[in-house]
Amino acid sequence: MTASTFGLLTDRRVKLGLTFVVAFCSIAYELVYSEFLTVFYGGTVLRYSITIGLYMFSLGVGAFLSPQLGDTESNFLRTEVYLALAGPLGAGLIVGVNAFPAVTFPGKYELGLAVSHVPILVVGLLSGFEIPLLEDLVADRDGGVFGRLGHLPRRGAARVLGVLFAVEPSDNDALSEVLGVDYLGSLAGTVVYALVLYPDHGLVVSVLALGLLNALAALTFAAWTLSDVTRLSRPSAGRWRVLVVVGLLVSGSYAGLVANGQTVDRYVTGSYVEDEITSEYRPGNVDVTVREYRTTAYQRITVYDRNVTAHEGTERCLRLDGAIQLCxxxxxxxxxxxxxxxxxxxxxxxxxxxxxxxxxxxxxxxxxxxxxxxxxxxxxxxxxxxxxxxxxxxxxxxxxxxxxxxxxxxxxxxxxxxxxxxxxxxxxxxxxxxxxxxxxxxxxxxxxxxxxxxxxxxxxxxxxxxxxxxxxxxxxxxxxxxxxxxxxxxxxxxxxxxxxxxxxxxxxxxxxxxxxxxxxxxxxxxxxxxxxxxxxxxxxxxxxxxxxxxxxxxxxxxxxxxxxxxxxx
The missing domain is CATH 3.40.50.150 (Vaccinia Virus protein VP39)
Incomplete structure (x- = not known):
C-alpha cells in the first residue's frame, strides 16, 4: 500500500495537516499552563504575558538548534511523541509543585514559581523543532497543499502585495505553506481552547485531550511514513517500532483518562482543593472532603464538607474560585x-x-x-x-x-x-x-x-x-x-x-x-x-x-x- 492509495490525501497535504494539528496542541498547552499558573499564583495578565514571552523565546531556541537534528522523519516522530508526553506531564508538574501548601521552607514560593515555568520552556523548545523539520518534510514533495488551485489565490495576492512590495515568483513554497498552516493551527488552538475546551471540560481533561491529539498525530505520521518504507533512510525499523509502541501506549492511556474525564478531574482537583483549604487552618485542626467540583465559563464551583476540631459536627461550604461564598x-x-x-x-x-x-x-x-x-x-x-x-x-x-x-x-x-x-x-x-x-x-x-x-x-x-x-x-x-x-x-x-x-x-x-x-x-x-x-x-x-x-x-x-x-x- 502506498500513499497514492488515499487519493486526494497526498503526502504534502498529510504533512501540512499534521502541521495544523501540532500547532493547535502546542499553543493550547501554553494556554493551559497560563491558567494553571494564574490559579496558583494570581495575576492573569502577568502569567499570560510571561508564558507567551517564554514560549516565543523557547520556540526561537528550538529553531536555532534544529539544524543539529539529523534524520528528518525519525526526529519529527520523536518530537511529537515527546510533546505528547511533555504536554500533560508539564501540567502535572505545575499541580504537583503547588499541591502541598502545608509544607513550607525558606524560598519555597520562589523555587515553586521557577519550576512551574519549566514546562513552558520544554514545550516551546520541542515546538521550535517542528517548523524546520516540517519544512524539510514538505519541501521535497511536489504539488502545493491545494495543487493547481493554490496558484490562483497566490497570483491574486501577488498583485495586491505588488502595490506596496517588490514581488517575484518563488519556486519553493514549502516554508510559506508550513508557516501559514502553523499560524492557522495556532489560531484554531486559541479559539477552541477558550470557547470549548476550558469552559466545557476544565484544565485537567483539556490537557489530557491535547496529549491524546498529539499522540494520534505522531501515530498518523508513523503509519503514513511506514506505508512506503523506501522513505526511511534511518533509523532502523526496530527503533521506529519502539516509538510507535510508545505512541500507542500514550494514546491508549490518554484515551482512557479522557473517557473518564469527570472522575479524573474530580480526583485531581478535589485533592488539590482539599489540601489548599486544609492549609488555611492550623495543622490537624480540620478535615476537608470535596463533594462537588465544576467549572463554568467564569469561575470554579467547589462544594465541600469541613470538620473543624473545635466545632460540633460537619458543615458544608461552597466556594467560588478561592473565596468562600456560603457556609x-x-x-x-x-x-x-x-x-x-x-x-x-x-x-x-x-x-x-x-x-x-x-x-x-x-x-x-x-x-x-x-x-x-x-x-x-x-x-x-x-x-x-x-x-x-x-x-x-x-x-x-x-x-x-x-x-x-x-x-x-x-x-x-x-x-x-x-x-x-x-x-x-x-x-x-x-x-x-x-x-x-x-x-x-x-x-x-x-x-x-x-x-x-x-x-x-x-x-x-x-x-x-x-x-x-x-x-x-x-x-x-x-x-x-x-x-x-x-x-x-x-x-x-x-x-x-x-x-x-x-x-x-x-x-x-x-x-x-x-x-x-x-x-x-x-x-x-x-x-x-x-x-x-x-x-x-x-x-x-x-x-x-x-x-x-x-x-x-x-x-x-x-x-x-x-x-x-x-x-x-
Whole structure:
C-alpha cells in the first residue's frame, strides 16, 4: 500500500495537516499552563504575558538548534511523541509543585514559581523543532497543499502585495505553506481552547485531550511514513517500532483518562482543593472532603464538607474560585451585612429600587424579598445562576427567591448593563467575588464606580463587602482611593460577627462599606427584618457616616491605568 492509495490525501497535504494539528496542541498547552499558573499564583495578565514571552523565546531556541537534528522523519516522530508526553506531564508538574501548601521552607514560593515555568520552556523548545523539520518534510514533495488551485489565490495576492512590495515568483513554497498552516493551527488552538475546551471540560481533561491529539498525530505520521518504507533512510525499523509502541501506549492511556474525564478531574482537583483549604487552618485542626467540583465559563464551583476540631459536627461550604461564598454556620451574617444593614437606612422599604450586581446564589434576593423591594439583578455567570436554581444545597438558603415576582434577572456584564440603562436606583448592592485576579480589575475601577454613581437616585447608596485594612493594607488603600476618585466622599463601615473557630466567642467576620456621594441617612437596625441583625445590633452598630480617607502616594485603579495592588494575591 502506498500513499497514492488515499487519493486526494497526498503526502504534502498529510504533512501540512499534521502541521495544523501540532500547532493547535502546542499553543493550547501554553494556554493551559497560563491558567494553571494564574490559579496558583494570581495575576492573569502577568502569567499570560510571561508564558507567551517564554514560549516565543523557547520556540526561537528550538529553531536555532534544529539544524543539529539529523534524520528528518525519525526526529519529527520523536518530537511529537515527546510533546505528547511533555504536554500533560508539564501540567502535572505545575499541580504537583503547588499541591502541598502545608509544607513550607525558606524560598519555597520562589523555587515553586521557577519550576512551574519549566514546562513552558520544554514545550516551546520541542515546538521550535517542528517548523524546520516540517519544512524539510514538505519541501521535497511536489504539488502545493491545494495543487493547481493554490496558484490562483497566490497570483491574486501577488498583485495586491505588488502595490506596496517588490514581488517575484518563488519556486519553493514549502516554508510559506508550513508557516501559514502553523499560524492557522495556532489560531484554531486559541479559539477552541477558550470557547470549548476550558469552559466545557476544565484544565485537567483539556490537557489530557491535547496529549491524546498529539499522540494520534505522531501515530498518523508513523503509519503514513511506514506505508512506503523506501522513505526511511534511518533509523532502523526496530527503533521506529519502539516509538510507535510508545505512541500507542500514550494514546491508549490518554484515551482512557479522557473517557473518564469527570472522575479524573474530580480526583485531581478535589485533592488539590482539599489540601489548599486544609492549609488555611492550623495543622490537624480540620478535615476537608470535596463533594462537588465544576467549572463554568467564569469561575470554579467547589462544594465541600469541613470538620473543624473545635466545632460540633460537619458543615458544608461552597466556594467560588478561592473565596468562600456560603457556609452553614455563617450564611446569615454575610447577607445580613450586605442587605439588611443598608436597607435599614430607608423608612419606606417597599418603594426601594435596588440593583444587585452579582448575587448568583439568590440569597441576597431572598433578603430583599422580605422588604418587597423592586430588584434588578445582573450577573455574568448564567451557568451559576442555573446551578443555584437547581442545586439542593444552595436552594435551602435562597428559598427559591429566583421566583420572586419583583425580581428581574439579567445575565450579562455589569458594565455593559449599566451603560445600556438609564434607570436609577435607591440602593446598589455589590455581591461580587474579591479582586483575586486581573479579571476583576474592571469591577474595582474608577470607571465602574462612576457608572454606579450615575445610576443612583438623590437618596441612593452603594453597599459592598470589602477586605480588612489591617490584613490587606495595600488593597485597602488602592480601593479607597479608587472609590474616592470616582466621586464618593462618605462611607459607613461596619462588621458582622460569628463564632468562626467554635470556641464559644464571636469574632469579627466580614467587613462592609456603605458609600455615598451626598445623602447620609441614619441607620436604624431595629428596622431590619432579619433575626441576625436584631440579635447582633449592639455589636454591629452604631453604623455612622465618616469622611472617606485618602492615602498619599497611592494611585487609584483605572481600566487604562491599573493599580495591581487592588488584586489580592
Amino acid at each position: 452553614d454556620s455563617w450564611v446569615d451574617s454575610y447577607h445580613a451585612g450586605l442587605v439588611d444593614v443598608p436597607v435599614s437606612a430607608y423608612e419606606n422599604r417597599s418603594s426601594l429600587d435596588v440593583l444587585l450586581v452579582g448575587g448568583g446564589d439568590y440569597v441576597a434576593v431572598d433578603h430583599l424579598r422580605r422588604y418587597d423591594a423592586d430588584v434588578d439583578q445582573v450577573d455574568i455567570d448564567g451557568e451559576f445562576l442555573q446551578y443555584a436554581r437547581e442545586d439542593p444545597y444552595v436552594r435551602q438558603f435562597n428559598d427559591e427567591a429566583y421566583r420572586y415576582d419583583r425580581l428581574n434577572t439579567t445575565v450579562g456584564d455589569a458594565v455593559e448593563y449599566l451603560r445600556g440603562s438609564e434607570r436609577r436606583y435607591d440602593l446598589i448592592l455589590l455581591d461580587l467575588p474579591g479582586a483575586r485576579s486581573d479579571d476583576a480589575l474592571g469591577l474595582y475601577s474608577t470607571e465602574f464606580y462612576r457608572l454606579l454613581r450615575g445610576h443612583l437616585t438623590e437618596r441612593g447608596l452603594v453597599a459592598t463587602w470589602t477586605y480588612s485594612k489591617y490584613a490587606d493594607a495595600e488593597h485597602h488603600a488602592a480601593y479607597v482611593n479608587t472609590v474616592h476618585a470616582a466621586g464618593f466622599d462618605r462611607f459607613a463601615p461596619y462588621d458582622v460577627y460569628e463564632d468562626l473557630d467554635g470556641d464559644g466567642d464571636e469574632e469579627r467576620g466580614e467587613r462592609f462599606y456603605v458609600l455615598s456621594d451626598g445623602p447620609t441617612p441614619a441607620f436604624d437596625l431595629d428596622r431590619a427584618e432579619g433575626e441576625y441583625v436584631r440579635r447582633h445590633a449592639d455589636r454591629i452598630g452604631p453604623v455612622e457616616w465618616r469622611r472617606l480617607p485618602r492615602y498619599r502616594g497611592v494611585e487609584p485603579n483605572s481600566v487604562f491605568d491599573p493599580n495591581y495592588d487592588i488584586v489580592i494575591e
